[in-house]
Amino acid sequence: MPFNLLVLACLTYVAFLFLIAFVAERRALSGGRRWLGSPLVYTLSLSIYCTAWTFYGAVGYAARSGLEFVTIYLGPTLVFVGWWWVLRKLVRIGRQQRVTSIADMISSRYGKSSGLGVIVTLICVVAATPYIALQLQSVTLSFGVFAAAGTYGWALPDTNSTALWVAGGLALFTILFGTRNLDANEQHTGVVIAIAVEAVVKLVALIAVGIFVVWVVADGPGDIVARINDSRIADWDLVPSRWAGLIALSAAAVITLPRMFQVLVVECGDDRNLGTASWAFPLYLAGMSIFVVPIAVVGLKVMPEGANPDLFVLTLPLSQGQGGLAMLAFLGGFSSATSMVIVASIALATMVSNHVVMPLWLRLRPARAVSGDVRRLVLNARRFSIAGVLGLGYLYYSLSGGSAALAAIGLISFAGVAQMLPAMLGGIFWRGATRVGAGIGLVTGFAVWAYTLFLPSFGPGGVFPLEVFTIGPFGLGWLRPQALFGVEGMDPLIHALFWSLTCNTACFALGSLLSFPSPVERVQGLAFVNVFDTERAEPRAWEVGRVEPEELLKLAQRILGDELALAFFETAAQAQGTGGYLPDPTPEFLDALERKLAGAVGAAAAHAMIAELAGRARVTVADLIRVADETAQIMEYSSTLESQREELERTARQLREANEKLTQLSIQKDAFLSQISHELRTPMTSIRAFSEILMEGDVPPEMAAQQARIIHDEAIRLTRLLDDLLNLSVLENGTVQLDLRLANLNELIDKALRAAGQTRPERVFVVHRDLPSEALFLRTDPDRLAQVFINLISNSRKYCDAARPELKINVKQRGARVIVDFIDNGSGIPKDKQQIIFEKFTRLTDSARAGGAGLGLAICREIMANLGGTIAYLPAQGGAAFRVTLPLRLEKHPFADAA
Amino acid sequence: MKRRSPVFLARRAYRLRRLRDAARLLPLVGMFFFLLPILWAPGATDRRDTAIDGIYLFVIWGLLIAIAALLARPLGTGEEPEAGEGQERDDSDIPPGGPR
Structure with a gap:
């Protein structure tokens, strides 16, 4: 196949995706969200779990380690089939708290802590960068396959430049569709639809290659079974610790990977979609893996010795002269890589802008007042972050030289993000989990992971010199990265996973047991853990009456945009029974506003912004009682009294306002009456005076004419005044005739x-x-x-x-x-x-x-x-x-x- | 002949709760069957039965998917009001679907 044709096909495919994303955004704007938010689209969007690492790499994995590859899918299957345990709760919390990312979720749970947000963001970026590099590598490699097999003898000039082009194109697409708006909840319809389409392409491609292999190259399933048992794949050994460990690891990763969290929780438009996804997503995974072993076996047999099994999906059809099928497979792999990169960079960019850029900006900005266009700032921060994340991925790729070490990076990345699991699960199931515990646990787990798995992955002499591996740092044998505390003979991955999660969980638990949570933490803890039981266990954290609604509106306009902010304020004002655009700053309203803003800039930043205007955040007695569910009746009673008193004060304030308005009107009416008598009297006086002069008769004609004109003008003034009054009363009675x-x-x-x-x-x-x-x-x-x-x-x-x-x-x-x-x-x-x-x-x-x-x-x-x-x-x-x-x-x- | 109808209130709510129990149990069942190969595969057998192992895994996988699909619809989202949250009594001998 000519290489130029391949590039053309790629570009056409990308243009097609652009078109789909564009049309979907249009449809979403005009209200046609129904099919966009359907369970099918939701399930398909989840398929970004299957990256190029899965699409190409699974076959290679099977060729090397037999059935072990399937563990990567079994973990997620168990998580989804068991959606009633964790996923349902995550999605509900995500919707109730308007969570924008996994960092936002953890920061929000532990008292809207910005420190935790930064830690989680850092972990995610470090863990995802090599993974993105892996995707770039796979696209470059697959280009290379076509270039090498090209009948024209066309060789790829420079793999680095291919990767650069791919990274640039992806950045462009992501920025175009991922940062178009800053609306509530961070949902990106266009991107999700494009991802869903890509999901179909990759499934169809892999199944098509599978069918070709089973029924065209081999003689059907029976033959395949025989071939499998004959091939060297059948020699694989199941390592129990790896088998169980990898199932657990992939189960953890499917909920903690930033990109999975993005599609699973943030983009979830409807809780009911999860019920369908609970079986449909495992079905998709099964579909993606059912032909993996057959392709590997036939590939090993048919392809020449030494061929890279990672690329069998592509090279096998090519070697059989099936250019079209190979093209389909290529597009499948391309889809897998691009969709992963797009969603991962959106998720990471959201985190970076909400948890690193915004807090920094809030702290460094000189004036107290919220100034400047925050919207643009956030969007630009996000755009730069997307470019930055992809840039990092490209840098990693070109520095590591696209080595074979990249192939293992998928699991290393999984283990990195799995460090968020204790803080996350602890946060939603254990009310005693505290910010201190979560922070210590995350940092410890991340450090152990980096020391035992991530840094050693660069190989002896990469980051650590060889001696560190053999005799330990400074000769301390028990600190050897791959034999921590003298535990030798373990598989390095399982060793790292075991120690990092053990230390992480232990620190998390101990830190939580020994520290004391702040009130906001306790309230948030209750809201997360009992998300289904409590109607709205939200903290009503704001003092009333200090803040000018107009200031709030200014803030909201800067973040949400004029139209949205005005609409939100208007609805709130109507709900309170007052007209106009400025509702009373009740605790409920401030709370709703905070969550609305949190949808755009994250919980911690939104909280800080409102705190700046509304003053000290306060946790009311009622909230604390809900937290300390020892039912202290008397305290509850006094809190009821307090809230009633506040209610009374509000009513009294409204009455005072109404009274003031009435008094003012009455004064004005008096003023107007004297005004209007004056207005009527002045022309009347001149009319009377001049008409008296005219009556006396002996006036020269030109003077008479002038005086008559004055009389006429004054009469017109009078008429106009009376017209206005009449006009008004006609309009008020609704008896006016309209000329439509x-x-x-x-x-x-x-x-x-x-x-x-x-x-x-x-x-x-x-x-x-x-x-x-x-x-x-x-x-x-x-x-x-x-x-x-x-x-x-x-x-x-x-x-x-x-x-x-x-x-x-x-x-x-x-x-x-x-x-x-x-x-x-x-x-x-x-x-x-x-x-x-x-x-x-x-x-x-x-x-x-x-x-x-x-x-x-x-x-x-x-x-x-x-x-x-x-x-x-x-x-x-x-x-x-x-x-x-x-x-x-x-x-x-x-x-x-x-x- | 009239079947003995035990004293039982809020039958549907009861069924729904047991359905949720089933949904919670399903991943544990899946985990058991997925971990089962550990017990036999490394037993240093010389039989070359990778294909059979694979088929076993995919059959379990398919069953899990099928059961999850059957459970998903009646489960809803857990938000639907539990019609008539009643007392639970004598719940030992109710066949699924029960006499109505």
């Missing part, structure tokens, strides 16, 4: 801007618009709507106090509704006034008598109600901001039903 027709929003805004230009025409206003987004046709009453726009723009022209005033007009369509935002860069409306600006007779500044009697916004509100929409003040936009929401197609008078 189609109107172009763009033209409407143009018209409003022109008309409002007459207000303070001397001011130069910069208007920012996005014309394409305004190209909407509305069915509404255009004149009334224009009136609202004119009013808002003139207000802005009148009151915006910036030296270089700017006005931003944003138009968005959300389903059947249109949102128009008017945002200027002035000082905005103070919070205490935001409540009353839409009331009648409200004027914020007495000095700026810019016409009007304080009816403008009141009229706007009534018009919008008549048009089936709303107008509201948008807080925290860096100036005065109004949001007009209206239906795209107004069918009938909104009050027609009520009338």
Whole structure:
């Protein structure tokens, strides 16, 4: 097969994946999540467990060690079949706590500790780097196979450059689809779908090669059985410690590998998917391994002596002249490698950005206030981390020179991540597990693993000189890396696994027994361990009333983005029964907000951010009682009293606010009455005076004309005032006649801007618009709507106090509704006034008598109600901001039903 | 002839709980059968029976998958309300599915 054709096929395949990911993201956005989150897709996405190491390496493993390869699949099978024990709990906790990664889970369980997050992140990065290198190697090797077998005698120029290209391409794909959004829960629909497709490709490829081998090369299953028993594979010896140890190791790895945790817990959209995956994923694994031994046996027989059994899946069809089948196998291996690398780098990048970059940034940033665009920071941190992780993988690959030592690295990596098992299982089953214990256990386990397995894997003379292996460091024989404490003759892998996990678990248990947890830890411990029993054993950790909701909104906007944050605040405000966008900062609300933020930046960072605004985090008596389940009735009673008192205080505050508003309104009404009498009186006086002069008769005609004009002008002023009042009462009664027709929003805004230009025409206003987004046709009453726009723009022209005033007009369509935002860069409306600006007779500044009697916004509100929409003040936009929401197609008078 | 119907309340909830027990037991059963080869394979037999060993493993594997699939649907997610959490009495002689 020509090498160029192979590259072309690869590129086409990648383009196809891009397309699928893109379409899936689109579908997810338009709400078509149903099949995207189906159990089938979930199960297929889990298949990233099977990497290139499995796809190619299993056959090689079988050729060397017989049936031992199957242990790598038996462990996960047991874990999934036993999903009722661990997986169900993990997934539930993951959803309830909005866990973003395995580091987040462990940090969150142990009191939202950022230190633990860093340790876990470090372990994961160190363990995953060689694994990623392994994937790059497998892709490079498989390219090499085609190049060598090419009929054109085409040789691969440089394996390093191939690996570099592959790493670069993967980084690009991952950054494009893995860091597009920072939405809650870290779910990446596009990536998951692409992974699911790749899962199908690799299964089909391996089974196709298997069928070809069994029924075409050999003579069916009977022949295969005979061949197996004849081949040298049948000479393999089952080593009991390895057999049991590897089953345990793979079982541990399937839940602690960062990439597995990502698809298993973080991307899990629905608990019910797990029930299906409990049997479907083992089925997939069985499908991936059923033809491994047949391929190995036939390969050993057919291929020339010395051929690399790791590549039989590819070379066997090639040697039989089956170019197409080999191509399919190649794509299968390519899929295995790419899907693993993509998910692993997303998972690691999330950890690095949430547990290393964010805490550092929170600590190093000079000002106390949350400043700058955190969203961009997080996303960029994530992008750089992805590039960094892949870069590390490439570096490892090129430094190790793609040696055969890489083949063993899969298991070494497994043993590394297995160090998180005690902290994880202890965290979800043992309430007594503490942060100190988990920290000591993790560090000890990681150190022992590195000393006994990871560093020795570079071989004698690699990191450790040969003497260290034979006589121990500094001549201390009991510290030999592969014979710790004098235990000799063990398989190195099992030796390392045994000692690292033993020391890890012992330190974890002892540390937990001897240390004392902080209150937050105890509350989180309860929430994790009893995740099914307690309705919501969340810590209500926030003091109330200290924090300005507007500050919270600013923070949320920086992390979640404007739209999401506003929507979240609006829903919360509605749930509390208050309108607008600023809910009361109740403990429940702060808690919900914290978890929402945690979905984007991780629990520890979210906790720290809110703590900065809301002050000291506090664990209430009620929480402590839940923790210390000695039912101290009296304490519970007093805590109930306390919470009732808080409730009363809140109600009282709301009442006070309402009262204040009423008082203010009444004062304003009085003020308005005197104002309006004044307004009515002034023209009346001049009308009376001039008409008296006219009545006396002997006025020169030109003077008479001038006086008549004054009388006329004053009469018009009076009429306008009365019109406004009348208009308002008509609108309020809902008896207004609407003139519904189609109107172009763009033209409407143009018209409003022109008309409002007459207000303070001397001011130069910069208007920012996005014309394409305004190209909407509305069915509404255009004149009334224009009136609202004119009013808002003139207000802005009148009151915006910036030296270089700017006005931003944003138009968005959300389903059947249109949102128009008017945002200027002035000082905005103070919070205490935001409540009353839409009331009648409200004027914020007495000095700026810019016409009007304080009816403008009141009229706007009534018009919008008549048009089936709303107008509201948008807080925290860096100036005065109004949001007009209206239906795209107004069918009938909104009050027609009520009338 | 009327079958003796023992005093038993909340039969369905009871069945569901036993189903969960089964789900918890399944991996232990699987572990037992997967570890069984340790007992016979290294027995230094000269018989070349790797194929048979492999077939044995895949048969156990298939059975586990089948049982898990049978259990998965009625198990749900454990979130469904246990209809009528009643007393458990006299649970010794109820055949699966029981008289209704």
